[in-house]
Structures are given as C-alpha cells and as structure tokens.
Amino acid sequence: MTPFQIWIAFITIVVREVRRFTRIWPQTLLPPAVTMTLYFVIFGNLIGDRIGPMEGYDYMEFIVPGLIMMSVITSSYANVVSSFFSMKFQRSIEELLVSPTPNWVILTGYLAGGMARGLIVGFVVMLVSLFFTSLDFYSPLLVVTTALLTSLVFSLGGFINAMFATKFDDISIVPTFVLTPLTYLGGVFYSINLLSPFWQGLSMANPILYMVNAFRYGVLGASDVAPFYAIGMLVIFAVALFSLSLWLLDRGKGIRQ
Amino acid sequence: MTDALHIKDLRKTFPGGLEALKGIDLRVEAGDFFALLGPNGAGKSTTLGVLASLVRKTSGQVSVFDADLDKDPARLKTYLGVVPQEFNFNQFEKVGDIVRTQAGYYGMPLKQAARNAERYLRELGLWDKRNSPARMLSGGMKRRLLIARALVHEPRVLILDEPTAGVDIELRRSMWAFMERINREGVTIILTTHYLEEAEALCRNIAIIDQGRILQNLPKDELLRQLSMEHFILDVRDDPGTLPSLEGFECTRNDEGALMLEVQKGASLNDAFRQLSEQGFDIVSMRNRSNRLEELFMSMVGRNLPEQNGEVVE
Numbered sequence: 372m373t374p375f376q377i378w379i380a381f382i383t384i385v386v387r388e389v390r391r392f393t394r395i396w397p398q399t400l401l402p403p404a405v406t407m408t409l410y411f412v413i414f415g416n417l418i419g420d421r422i423g424p425m426e427g428y429d430y431m432e433f434i435v436p437g438l439i440m441m442s443v444i445t446s447s448y449a450n451v452v453s454s455f456f457s458m459k460f461q462r463s464i465e466e467l468l469v470s471p472t473p474n475w476v477i478l479t480g481y482l483a484g485g486m487a488r489g490l491i492v493g494f495v496v497m498l499v500s501l502f503f504t505s506l507d508f509y510s511p512l513l514v515v516t517t518a519l520l521t522s523l524v525f526s527l528g529g530f531i532n533a534m535f536a537t538k539f540d541d542i543s544i545v546p547t548f549v550l551t552p553l554t555y556l557g558g559v560f561y562s563i564n565l566l567s568p569f570w571q572g573l574s575m576a577n578p579i580l581y582m583v584n585a586f587r588y589g590v591l592g593a594s595d596v597a598p599f600y601a602i603g604m605l606v607i608f609a610v611a612l613f614s615l616s617l618w619l620l621d622r623g624k625g626i627r628q
Numbered sequence: 629m630t631d632a633l634h635i636k637d638l639r640k641t642f643p644g645g646l647e648a649l650k651g652i653d654l655r656v657e658a659g660d661f662f663a664l665l666g667p668n669g670a671g672k673s674t675t676l677g678v679l680a681s682l683v684r685k686t687s688g689q690v691s692v693f694d695a696d697l698d699k700d701p702a703r704l705k706t707y708l709g710v711v712p713q714e715f716n717f718n719q720f721e722k723v724g725d726i727v728r729t730q731a732g733y734y735g736m737p738l739k740q741a742a743r744n745a746e747r748y749l750r751e752l753g754l755w756d757k758r759n760s761p762a763r764m765l766s767g768g769m770k771r772r773l774l775i776a777r778a779l780v781h782e783p784r785v786l787i788l789d790e791p792t793a794g795v796d797i798e799l800r801r802s803m804w805a806f807m808e809r810i811n812r813e814g815v816t817i818i819l820t821t822h823y824l825e826e827a828e829a830l831c832r833n834i835a836i837i838d839q840g841r842i843l844q845n846l847p848k849d850e851l852l853r854q855l856s857m858e859h860f861i862l863d864v865r866d867d868p869g870t871l872p873s874l875e876g877f878e879c880t881r882n883d884e885g886a887l888m889l890e891v892q893k894g895a896s897l898n899d900a901f902r903q904l905s906e907q908g909f910d911i912v913s914m915r916n917r918s919n920r921l922e923e924l925f926m927s928m929v930g931r932n933l934p935e936q937n938g939e940v941v942e
Binding site: 382461 | 710
C-alpha cells in the first residue's frame, strides 16, 4: 500500500470507531457525565465542605483533576476493549484481516478511537466541573500531554485485554477488579501525604497515581509526585504496551488460526 | 494462460495435531470459474482460509497472479475478494457503511469507495437498504451484502465459500447469473459449494478434495466423462410395489418407494424397458436421480452421504 492508501485505511478505522461510540452516546458519553456530576455534588459540595482544604486547595478543586483523569482512563479502556472484542466475537475483524491494511495501522486506528472517546469524555467532565469550580490551568501543555498519554496507555490496555478475551466476562474482569480499585486508590480523592509511610510506599507502586498527579500538577501546580517522572513512566508504559499489542496482533492471538 | 492462483504442496496442521491439508497442489487460470468440491472437513475452507490470510499455513507456497503470500501478502490481498460462509459483518452497522468501510481498508479514496459501493449495492438489489442496519436484512440479502463487500475494491479473484448456502432457488439462480456476469467481465471465480448442481452449472474446472488431498483436478466435461453409472427414477402407472428382476440392470426402490434403475454407461435403455414391460411395469416417465456431478463426487469421496433435495449434507 502507498502511504496515501495507508492513511485512508487509518482514517477509515478511526471514523468507524468514532461513529460507533457516537451512535451509542447514551451508553458511552452520557453516563460518565452523569456519574461525575454526582461525584461533584456529593463529594465536592456536600461532603467536601466538611472535609476542608486538601494540600492547600478546596476539596472540590483537589478532586476535579482526578475525576477528569478517571473518566479518561475508564472511557479509553472501555472503548477499545468492547469494540475490538465485539469485532472478534462477531468475526467482523476478518474484514480487516483479509485487507492489506498493515497490523500497525489496525492497532493505531483502534488506539486513536479509544483516545478520541477518552478525551471527549474527559472534556465533557471538565465542562461539567466548571459548574462547580473554576479551573486555572497551571501548565496547559502538561495537562494535554498527560491526558493524551494516559488515554493512549489505557487504550493499549483495553486492546491487550480484548486480544486475550474469549468471552464477554473476560472484558469486565480487568475493569472491575483491577482498574477501578487502582483508580480509587490512585489519589483521586486524597493526597497520599495523608497516609502512613507504609501505605504511601505501596501507593507509589500504583501507576494511576502518577497519571492523576501529573494531571493535577498541570491544573493546580501541586502534586504528590514529580510530574516529569510521571510523564517518563507513562512513555515507558506506552512503548512497552504498544510493542506487546503489535506482537499479539502479528501472532494473530485469538483472531487467526 | 496466466495463473490466477498457484498453490504448491500446501500443508496445514492445527495445534493439537489435526492435519487439515496434506500437500495441496492447485492451479487456477486467470478468468476461470473454478469449483473446489468436497465433503465437510475435507479441507476446502482451510484452503480458502489460507488464501484469505485467516489461516496460517504450516508449509507450502501460495501465489495469486504475481504476488506471493510470504513475500508480498499485502499485494496478494488486494487481488482477492473474499465471501465467507458465515455472516461476519457488524450486525449493527448500516449496509452502506459496511461496504464503503471495506473499500477504505483497501486504501480506496472516499469518492471512489462511494461510487463502487453504490454500483454493487444496486447490482445486488441492496441499494434501497443502504441505510438499514445489517441485522434488519433477510438471510438472502445478507449473503448478497457479503458479495458486494467483497467486490467493492474490484478484486481480480473472487473467492466464495458456500455462496448460496441457505438461499431459495430463485435467489440462487439470480446470484448465479450475477457471478457469471462478473466472470465474463474478467474476474476469476473460485467457489466451494455443497450444491453440486451449482458447480455443474457454473464452473469450467473442478477440483475434488477429500481428507486434505486433491483427488481430481480436471475440466468439468472431462470429469463428467468419467462417470460410469447413471441412476434413473421411474414413474410407474399402477405400480405393483414389487421389485422387478432385470438381467443386466440393478433395480431398487428409494426412500419414497419409487423405482430406481441403475444403468451402466453405454447400456441400452430399450433392453431395460422391454424387460420391465414384460414383467408388467408400465413406465410413464423417468428422471435422473440426481445431477451427474453428484454421482461422480459420491464415487470419488467414497462416503455414504445422504441426499436431500439435491443437496449433499452430513
């Protein structure tokens, strides 16, 4: 294929992915906005006033970056895992496998779709948060970089999950039993400085902590961990997971006999 | 004549040890209408799967025109259009989107993709359904959608795996006419089918595959010449229900109780009718038990496959 044909194939996959999640927007775009509104009302307004400031910021200000990141993480992951597994399940993935589209284009097309949904949902949640607080971005570049890298890493996670999944249960196990606990324990609702040294040390092994804190630093200028260390970690994760995803696709894990 | 497809010593062993292909050699000329026949599990779909890059071969060489599967798989794929046996499109997507998207996977610009999609959807009677989700189509329409999707990038070779399975006679005939037309336009067609009548009506060359090996690969006419026996079903006026005893002929009754006459190729039917008449059987009409190719197929694969409305099933 010529570079132009490869570009068309890539855009085709991205357009199909975006068309998919916008067609079912009540399932994909609306729920995070509703859930996060409830978080803002309950944790930010009702309980937050009693908690008081966190690391020198209003509790509402403190949790907004974490909740935006939480939406980006879950939406990016959910988009790729559900879309790719559905294609595997319906065998419509064969439409792509019989075509000359290279595997790296298939992968990047799905990742772009996952990132698009993650970032759109993150943007919607950010708009909702403006009803409850004001956002003065300390470092817009860091905000954008962290959001892009986080959505990329979790799109990759969703892709790997879908490659290994053989039934629908398999695509809900990781989000329920791994992703959700790690997100809740990743410093979305509290600073790890509140924890004892043991739990602080354990929290440092949670990759989501770095993403949430890098994003929070970009918004507020305050973080539990060094933001550029967090960015470095994200880049390493992205490279490692991309390589694994491409290897699985080249091997045809679960999609070629 | 250029080879559209050249397969040399193709082997496939699945994990677990099942040897599906045991050294297939096959040549299909450009412009041919070619059938690959065989019972279930013979290796037809595995062979087509290797061609379509859905099954990894264990060894052997496959090339389509000048593109080798190992050296230039992307170009080989552009030459092929694949119509699978199962419906493998997203049931929730719109018909038009499915076809246009497939063109995009082959790098076709949007305008040309839209033009081609319209052409094939119109030709296959699906244009009015272009905005309907695929799940709303009937079985026959879904099968035609598979064909439109396979043709949208204008392949030189069209592979059809059981293209008319489960469609009614009228639709089957219209699909045959369509396939014959695109074959006349220069598209090489390779099909597998359970309907041997279909292969006999459409194909110029036929290969018979069984247990992972090609048993025969000949022009259809040459294959049919090998047929040594023919079976006729006889309609008898006031049938006494007994079995006649005929010298030089075998006579039996089929499941419906009709009289069935087995005739050696070249034998005189007059002799059979004379003996039947002498024994009180008044024959009012006769017809072939099944198509000739089916007879040959049965003798080659050597299996006792039940017959059902002209379709061989397992």
